[in-house]
Amino acid sequence: MAPIRIAIVGLGKIARDQHLPALGRSADYDLVAIASRNAAADEIPSFATLDELLGSGIALDAVSLCTPPQGRHAIARAAIAAGLHVMLEKPPGASVSEVLDLADAAAAKGVSLFASWHTRAAPAIEPARSLLAGRTIESVSIVWREDVRRWHPGQDWIWEPAGMGVFDPGINALSAATRILPRALFLEAAELSFPENRAAPIAAQLRLSDAARTPISADFDWRETGPQSWDIHVATKEGPVLLSKGGAALAVDGETVIDGGEIEVEYPNLYAHFADLVRGGRSDVDLAPLRLVADAFMLGRRRSVESFSE
């Protein structure tokens, strides 16, 4: 099968850390160009904008958008209009409604759209989903606490409104929870903590539930300088299930059954799935995680907390 000719748009931290290595190891793709305002890749034709790339005459089948969510919609629209398949880094956009517009546009144009959620591609996610489908869930506690200074140095866009603040990692937790739990989640209450000098929250506490009235809590915090947590604790009638390390590890009834994380599998898995979508003429746009974040902003009570500076 001919490789998919792909370009990366937005050569920032996530593109360099994850997308370039994943594409470099994949036989499904030829990385033929980069479009990025402030960066270029060695030995790959690079352009400042997608428009310049489209005007260059380089033959292209798909683009992977790694720019911040603010402004992503216009780029994705231009790519779809040019007949390209589109993969979106998470979060897929700055609003739920703009991503629905992209899904409509992709369907009308007959191209594939993939709203990717990298945490869902972690090694313990599908095993956790299968296991939990056969258990009686009593409660769920999501604990996602990390040090923003360590993981997001200099990323000013995450503090802008559409950057979502602590929901930037928190939406990873929600993407995992909405995948491993057997029923759709809905939001009941939220409290969001905004630093006095910032337009986005540094911490959030959510109360969620599902059709079985399962109590589900989420604790997102960017001020954790101690041990970092990316954990989902599921209390089941049959015993505890712990998804940890952001979906790389799984412990069942107290015993570790998966302990991944040595080898990076998330982005290779995402690109393999995107290749399947492109070759099968399908799209994959699940907006449940983004919808829950929008609900948290609408429904959440806000409190003001200490100013934040890097």
Added chain:
Amino acid sequence: MAPIRIAIVGLGKIARDQHLPALGRSADYDLVAIASRNAAADEIPSFATLDELLGSGIALDAVSLCTPPQGRHAIARAAIAAGLHVMLEKPPGASVSEVLDLADAAAAKGVSLFASWHTRAAPAIEPARSLLAGRTIESVSIVWREDVRRWHPGQDWIWEPAGMGVFDPGINALSAATRILPRALFLEAAELSFPENRAAPIAAQLRLSDAARTPISADFDWRETGPQSWDIHVATKEGPVLLSKGGAALAVDGETVIDGGEIEVEYPNLYAHFADLVRGGRSDVDLAPLRLVADAFMLGRRRSVESFSE
């Protein structure tokens, strides 16, 4: 056809002003009970809660929920579980995800769910929709400015987070715009003005668009003590179209073609539609207006404005 035996839950201002008169004039319904914490209706069996009503043995087919959106989900869930058809006042819930849960539950139980938008039932809405389907739209300006002290006296719940503040009327504008305009709307930017002492906005400016890149603005303000505006101005290539009086009036190319508003038709129309849904075994749950509000809270920049007291 036997009338639908219906109960009203939440006998507040909107129920007394609109629901009781509409049901009183309809041959489709028998109003058989009221459930309301602080109020009762003359000559109709009244209960403090839906649970008490359900336990009373009164035969019932449907409920119309007029309680504030906070707490509506639990009541709707109980009604659906009891096999009742459910009509929801706007907004249909405190979060998009909780209304999706209700839609799933209603489908599973085989009952009808109607997320009503009363402004969509105003007399000029369908004529405006038909007219605009045949015109080339250049831009849209939504202006919804009213005096909160005049229209919402003592309604403390609207200042709570899920009360949505100025989006309580604003969502009416969005329900009209998403109905009369030919393409789905998405949100691009928002600014929300919060009184220093309140948890909900008193004003909001939105920038929206659609698949044709139509510029669409919305100006929601609760501080308007002069002439009140509930208008949607649509500039079309063929001439101006103005929907005004909250959907009761329509002017085309400068000439008034509909000037309703004398006779109350919104709630009679809503109840007629609900009767059709119940008898046809269908649901009608369009969450586009609520999704746009959630997007505005997620994406919107907040600014602090003067404290508000009644």
